[in-house]
Amino acid sequence: MRFRYTHALLRSIVATVGLGIFAAAWQRPDAVALMVPFVAHVAWALLNRPGADRMHAEASPRAVVIPEGDSFPLAVHTTRPWRRALVTVQWPLRAGLAFDPDTGTVLSDGAGTNVNVEPERWGRYTVGPATVSVRDLSGSWQASAETDPVTITVRPASSTLEGGSGVARPIGIVGAHRSRHRGDGSDLADVREFRPGDRLRRINWRVTSRLGPLHVNSTLTERDTDVLIVADTLLDIVPANPDATTSLDATVRAIAAISRHYVGFGDRVALHDLGRRIGRVRAGSGPRQARVVLNVLSRANRDVAEWQTLRRVPRLTPGTLVFFCSPLLDREAADELVRLRRLGAEVVGVDTLPEGVGEFADIASFGRDSFLGEAWMIRRLERDDVLARLRTLGIPVTPWRGTGSLASVLLEMEAARSAPRRVMGR
Amino acid sequence: MIDLVELVSGWIYALRITTWQQWVLRGIILLAGVVIAALCLPWVAAVIAPAWLALFALGVLSTAIVPDSFAPLLTMIPLFLAWSGGGVDAAWWRYAAVAAAVAVFHLAATYAAAAPSFARIRRPQDNQNDLIINPSRGTLEA
Numbered sequence: 001m002r003f004r005y006t007h008a009l010l011r012s013i014v015a016t017v018g019l020g021i022f023a024a025a026w027q028r029p030d031a032v033a034l035m036v037p038f039v040a041h042v043a044w045a046l047l048n049r050p051g052a053d054r055m056h057a058e059a060s061p062r063a064v065v066i067p068e069g070d071s072f073p074l075a076v077h078t079t080r081p082w083r084r085a086l087v088t089v090q091w092p093l094r095a096g097l098a099f100d101p102d103t104g105t106v107l108s109d110g111a112g113t114n115v116n117v118e119p120e121r122w123g124r125y126t127v128g129p130a131t132v133s134v135r136d137l138s139g140s141w142q143a144s145a146e147t148d149p150v151t152i153t154v155r156p157a158s159s160t161l162e163g164g165s166g167v168a169r170p171i172g173i174v175g176a177h178r179s180r181h182r183g184d185g186s187d188l189a190d191v192r193e194f195r196p197g198d199r200l201r202r203i204n205w206r207v208t209s210r211l212g213p214l215h216v217n218s219t220l221t222e223r224d225t226d227v228l229i230v231a232d233t234l235l236d237i238v239p240a241n242p243d244a245t246t247s248l249d250a251t252v253r254a255i256a257a258i259s260r261h262y263v264g265f266g267d268r269v270a271l272h273d274l275g276r277r278i279g280r281v282r283a284g285s286g287p288r289q290a291r292v293v294l295n296v297l298s299r300a301n302r303d304v305a306e307w308q309t310l311r312r313v314p315r316l317t318p319g320t321l322v323f324f325c326s327p328l329l330d331r332e333a334a335d336e337l338v339r340l341r342r343l344g345a346e347v348v349g350v351d352t353l354p355e356g357v358g359e360f361a362d363i364a365s366f367g368r369d370s371f372l373g374e375a376w377m378i379r380r381l382e383r384d385d386v387l388a389r390l391r392t393l394g395i396p397v398t399p400w401r402g403t404g405s406l407a408s409v410l411l412e413m414e415a416a417r418s419a420p421r422r423v424m425g426r
Numbered sequence: 427m428i429d430l431v432e433l434v435s436g437w438i439y440a441l442r443i444t445t446w447q448q449w450v451l452r453g454i455i456l457l458a459g460v461v462i463a464a465l466c467l468p469w470v471a472a473v474i475a476p477a478w479l480a481l482f483a484l485g486v487l488s489t490a491i492v493p494d495s496f497a498p499l500l501t502m503i504p505l506f507l508a509w510s511g512g513g514v515d516a517a518w519w520r521y522a523a524v525a526a527a528v529a530v531f532h533l534a535a536t537y538a539a540a541a542p543s544f545a546r547i548r549r550p551q552d553n554q555n556d557l558i559i560n561p562s563r564g565t566l567e568a
Contacts (some may be wrong), residue, residue: 005534006539007494007498008539011535028510030509030513030516031509031510034509034524037525037532038532041532041536086540088542088545103443103545105541105544106545107547107548108548139536139539139540237458311482359491
């Protein structure tokens with residue numbers, strides 16, 4: 001943008017010319033005294049004249065990825081004819097972002113035009129464009145420009161789950177979970193007589209010296225398993241307090257923690273979205289898979305309209321460990337959960353309904369002329385009935401309240417591996 | 427009625443977020459206006475003095491509220507009229523005082539208009555992020 005004169009310079013020029021004409025025409029040399037400040041200002045402006053130079057402004061970085069809870073500085077670089085100038089940078093405020101200063105506007109003499117931004121929660125944000133205005137130190141010449149918008153991607157907090165793996169019957173080949181199958185492993189199953197094909201290093205010399213014939217240690221194999229995380233993003237339940245965690249927030253954080261937990265065991269983790277806010281992630285393992293899941297979660301779209309049609313899980317290997325993250329308000333979601341159980345998966349329900357929604361204390365947050373509080377209470381009672389029926393089907397459902405939420409469920413599932421099972425009579 | 431409430435709420439919010447530096451500059455504008463009015467009022471005929479004072483006060487107040495506008499220039503008009511009417515017989519110190527007050531008024535309005543009233547002032551840092559155009563060489567320098 002080219003530089004133009006400001007109101008201040010126009011004022012000085014008009015006052016100088018006007019007073020000059022007055023002094024000459026009416027022969028009033030005393031008017032010259034009043035001209036002095038304006039003449040001085042015009043002279044200063046002429047010394048700082050920018051000529052044909054233009055001003056250009058650029059923001060950096062243009063795109064940034066940060067973890068949830070972090071802040072970072074938005075810097076603006078300007079090209080101008082003067083080393084020192086009055087530079088004003090104004091970033092438009094938007095919901096979900098906290099600026100420092102809180103008005104998002106700074107004035108400096110050319111350096112130090114950083115504005116700190118702290119996103120309040122995960123997601124993708126577009127900030128800007130910023131309006132940049134440059135004036136010379138005399139306040140006589142001004143140019144304005146806009147920067148490009150800046151894209152901020154905030155990854156959800158990825159702390160890992162507390163507790164064990166909960167894998168009772170792994171279905172993979174090689175991994176970190178104990179299985180019931182005999183083979184090469186580290187867990188002792190029993191001691192038996194030597195058979196052709198047994199490894200010599202498995203010979204148990206103590207038992208052999210006592211009993212005579214060669215005996216070997218028989219071990220249980222360790223396998224990995226498939227983990228499928230199903231996300232119910234059909235609805236995003238927002239509590240009365242807009243700063244509180246929504247059901248989508250809880251779902252995203254649960255997915256981040258669960259995926260990171262099982263990737264740590266070397267399992268294959270996949271993600272399926274019943275709605276269309278998050279998307280699908282194919283099965284994969286290793287640290288790269290954890291990063292892929294986090295990237296997909298950070299790009300989740302909060303502003304998508306409520307999606308009515310549920311997208312079912314297309315196929316499922318029996319024995320897959322499924323974590324079903326859902327507020328369980330939709331009947332179709334509960335039906336899908338049961339369908340996955342009937343397909344042979346080990347299903348764990350993760351209840352992501354925000355705490356307090358539908359409880360008696362929440363009624364006060366609604367208006368007096370509204371019965372929404374009471375309606376939510378009734379809806380929650382109906383949902384509690386659904387949860388009770390799911391539990392009778394052997395599907396544990398636990399509310400998501402942080403990384404320790406699933407610890408007891410996972411421990412119970414691991415304990416069930418060695419629990420006695422009823423066998424049908426032959 | 428709701429529009430009026432929203433308008434007043436907006437004004438109150440704008441006052442709350444104004445920085446102390448801007449308050450100082452606008453206070454200087456008002457103070458300079460008071461000094462100019464006190465020095466120039468004897469030059470104004472008694473019949474039109476109230477009208478002159480009201481017009482001048484309106485100009486000074488508008489300058490303090492919206493410095494980046496034509497308000498400061500229009501405020502000078504009553505001043506010039508008063509000067510042209512009675513300033514010819516005034517003592518030299520009165521000329522100097524009025525000129526000084528006008529200089530302060532003009533500069534304060536200039537710098538108050540340099541940025542929005544809610545812009546936070548940042549001190550310069552060691553790292554220079556900007557590029558300066560060198561007119562003699564036609565190049566950009568850090």
